Amino acid sequence: MSSNPFFAKWTRRFFWLAIAALIITLIGSGFFIFQYLQSRGLTMEVTGPAEVNIGVPFELIVDFNNQSKSVLKNARLSLSLPDGAVMLGASENQRIYGEDLGDIGVGSLARKSLRLVIIRDENTLKRFTAYISHGASGIGQARFEERRDFDLRVKESGVSLDMTPPDQVLSGEKFDIKISYRNISLENFSGLELQLDYPASFAFESANPKPAGANNVWELKNLAPDSAGDIIISGRLIGQEKSVFNFNAKLTMNVAGRRYLMNQKSGSLAVAPSPLGISVSLNEQENYVAQLGGQLVYVVSYQNNSGVGLADAVMKVKLTGELFDFNTLQSNANFNSTTNTLTWNASNMPELRVLSAGDTGLATFQIRVKDQFPIKRLGDKNYHLKAEAVIDSPTVPYYLSAGKTTGLAELDVKVAGLIKIETKVYFRDAASGLLNRGPWPPRVNQPTQYTVHWLISNYATDVRNVEVRAFLESGVSWTAQVKSNNGSSPVYNDRTQEIVWLINEIPATKGIVGQPLEAVFQIEAMPNIAQAGNYQPLIKETSITAFDKFSETRLQNQAVGVSSFLPDDLTVSQAKGIVGQ
Numbered sequence: 135m136s137s138n139p140f141f142a143k144w145t146r147r148f149f150w151l152a153i154a155a156l157i158i159t160l161i162g163s164g165f166f167i168f169q170y171l172q173s174r175g176l177t178m179e180v181t182g183p184a185e186v187n188i189g190v191p192f193e194l195i196v197d198f199n200n201q202s203k204s205v206l207k208n209a210r211l212s213l214s215l216p217d218g219a220v221m222l223g224a225s226e227n228q229r230i231y232g233e234d235l236g237d238i239g240v241g242s243l244a245r246k247s248l249r250l251v252i253i254r255d256e257n258t259l260k261r262f263t264a265y266i267s268h269g270a271s272g273i274g275q276a277r278f279e280e281r282r283d284f285d286l287r288v289k290e291s292g293v294s295l296d297m298t299p300p301d302q303v304l305s306g307e308k309f310d311i312k313i314s315y316r317n318i319s320l321e322n323f324s325g326l327e328l329q330l331d332y333p334a335s336f337a338f339e340s341a342n343p344k345p346a347g348a349n350n351v352w353e354l355k356n357l358a359p360d361s362a363g364d365i366i367i368s369g370r371l372i373g374q375e376k377s378v379f380n381f382n383a384k385l386t387m388n389v390a391g392r393r394y395l396m397n398q399k400s401g402s403l404a405v406a407p408s409p410l411g412i413s414v415s416l417n418e419q420e421n422y423v424a425q426l427g428g429q430l431v432y433v434v435s436y437q438n439n440s441g442v443g444l445a446d447a448v449m450k451v452k453l454t455g456e457l458f459d460f461n462t463l464q465s466n467a468n469f470n471s472t473t474n475t476l477t478w479n480a481s482n483m484p485e486l487r488v489l490s491a492g493d494t495g496l497a498t499f500q501i502r503v504k505d506q507f508p509i510k511r512l513g514d515k516n517y518h519l520k521a522e523a524v525i526d527s528p529t530v531p532y533y534l535s536a537g538k539t540t541g542l543a544e545l546d547v548k549v550a551g552l553i554k555i556e557t558k559v560y561f562r563d564a565a566s567g568l569l570n571r572g573p574w575p576p577r578v579n580q581p582t583q584y585t586v587h588w589l590i591s592n593y594a595t596d597v598r599n600v601e602v603r604a605f606l607e608s609g610v611s612w613t614a615q616v617k618s619n620n621g622s623s624p625v626y627n628d629r630t631q632e633i634v635w636l637i638n639e640i641p642a643t644k645g646i647v648g649q650p651l652e653a654v655f656q657i658e659a660m661p662n663i664a665q666a667g668n669y670q671p672l673i674k675e676t677s678i679t680a681f682d683k684f685s686e687t688r689l690q691n692q693a694v695g696v697s698s699f700l701p702d703d704l705t706v707s708q709a710k711g712i713v714g715q
Contacts (some may be wrong), residue, residue: 176200176238180264180284187292187319188252189387189396191222194284196246196264200238207269209235211246214263218288222249223390238268253394256290292319293326293357295385297401304406306540308339308370311401313383315354316362325388326354326396330367333379341367373405374542408541409440409534410489412449412525416545423685424519424549426457427505435496436525436541438489444527444539447486449478449497455519457504457549465499489527503549507594507646515594515642516684517549550685551595551642555602555678557693558587558702566654568615575710576670576698581660583613586673586696588624588635588653591645597680597689600637605630606657607671607695615656624653640680659698661713669697670713 182194194213200206213231215221221231231248238244252260267279298312313330317323330350332338338349343365346353352365371379385397415433416422424430434451438444451467452475453460463469466483467476478497480487485495507517526540560566561574563585572582588602602624606612612626612633624635635653644651661670676693698711 176280178266178280178282180282185287185289186252187289188256190292190319190321191249191251194248198266199243200240204270206238209238209266209268211235212265216260218252218254219260220251220253252288256288258288260286260288291397292321293317293397295397295399297383297399299401299403302404302406305373305408305542306370306536308535311367313365317357317359320359323357326357327386328352329384331382335372336369338369374544375405375407378402378404409531410525410539410541411437411439412523412541412543414521414523414543414545422547423687424503424547426503428503431500433496433498434523437494438491440531441491442531444489444529447489447525447527449525451476452522456508457517459502459504462502509643509646512643512647517594518546520546548685550687551682551689552593553678553680553689554591554691555676555693556589557676557696559672559696559700560585560703562705568656576661576713578661578663578666578715581658583656583658585654585656590651592640593646594642595682595684596642597682598639600640600680602635602678604676605632605674609662610657610659610672613656613658618653620651624655665713666715669699669711671697
């Protein structure tokens with residue numbers, strides 16, 4: 135068998151072309167490897183302190199030397215910063231610093247100094263990673279990289295900070311807070327600023343030294359090593375017994391036009407039981423949850439624990455909440471409807487003229503909750519009723535440093551939400567997309583179909599674990615035609631004739647602002663002879679239950695059962711709903 139000359143000719147050509155391509159590839163690869171080896175020889179070293187204090191600037195030194203036989207093209211230095219490390223003058227969020235070095239000539243030796251500061255995380259180890267990337271002469275766009283790591287131990291802040299508030303104070307009593315600072319580093323600091331954040335109910339009176347401008351900022355200016363100082367702040371707190379208040383001090387430094395956090399310290403104090411105690415209770419229950427339309431009976435109690443007589447006491451209660459129905463208020467107190475405040479003094483409560491040591495007493499008032507939520511927007515939810523009580527006397531016991539003797543109390547109760555279910559039944563219901571068949575008026579022993587609509591409106595709270603339940607009446611069956619505008623639909627149990635609709639969650643104001651949740655299902659009813667001349671019952675009472683996520687109570691409601699009277703179907707005459715023979 136002879137070979138094909140044409141095929142043999144082209145086979146030889148492809149063979150030599152492949153050999154040529156292989157030789158070119160080997161030459162190119164060899165050249166690339168040669169140039170890479172020529173570019174090798176960049177030495178790099180990162181040095182710096184073994185440990186630093188927070189807030190004390192330091193330097194990382196990057197030394198590099200081109201010991202290769204070619205110029206390193208377009209070199210670039212990059213430094214990866216750990217969290218809590220900042221390049222001076224840069225943002226705290228900058229994690230990569232980069233700097234172009236240009237070309238590095240053969241034998242070149244250079245050094246870069248990078249100034250940084252650590253701003254948090256004492257007693258930790260921070261790792262910095264430096265990179266130098268570069269190209270090589272004659273290799274086009276290829277780039278090579280050298281990398282070095284540097285570990286740094288972080289000590290405490292270079293300026294220590296301590297805060298000494300009293301453990302507890304009486305409401306309205308004057309007290310001092312002491313803040314002490316000391317430079318424990320070898321650095322000379324300038325541009326330091328101390329800011330103290332007060333609780334909202336703190337009344338500043340004085341400070342030594344005086345603050346700069348605002349009453350909570352001090353400029354420490356120059357702070358040499360081992361220098362120290364104290365700041366004394368005086369003021370008063372108004373608060374309820376056992377309430378705790380926090381004071382937060384922040385020390386910052388200004389470097390290269392940016393301010394960095396250097397240290398911070400927090401302190402807290404509690405309000406001690408007042409010599410003139412007061413408390414508020416509601417409907418003789420703890421953790422009471424109010425209901426729409428409910429009656430509220432408040433009891434305001436006081437006790438003189440000061441050990442001395444207190445004259446001309448005045449007791450006030452301020453009511454805050456959109457659902458208070460002030461038209462129903464019953465009390466012997468003076469009432470200011472502008473501030474919604476009730477006031478008792480010697481004119482309407484004579485015993486307040488002089489409170490002897492150990493005296494106790496109480497005042498009561500009643501008011502109703504409105505019967506409707508004032509919902510206008512999606513965000514109108516989670517309603518509260520707050521009663522803030524205060525009693526004071528101008529008499530001050532000898533052991534207090536205060537302008538008057540004061541007692542405070544507050545009672546904040548939640549108003550439970552409201553969820554409603556409606557049951558509407560139709561014979562003619564084109565809008566639902568379901569076609570009902572059968573005679574109208576309904577006739578004995580002949581099936582007539584209806585569509586049932588369940589509509590849920592949820593008022594002022596988010597709810598979960600919602601259950602809607604109803605039983606079909608005798609002679610009524612389920613056709614399995616069902617849909618809803620929610621992710622779930624009602625389910626029928628043919629053994630019990632119960633329909634159940636389970637819904638995971640419903641947000642507040644659903645159906646009040648916007649459309650309600652709705653489920654539609656079809657039923658078929660066959661009247662019996664005993665129902666002739668009457669309306670046929672179709673579906674029994676519908677119940678709905680849900681868990682109120684705001685008040686943490688169980689909500690429930692119901693809708694009445696529906697017969698062939700069909701009160702919501704305006705296309706039919708109700709009189710024609712009577713079963714005929």
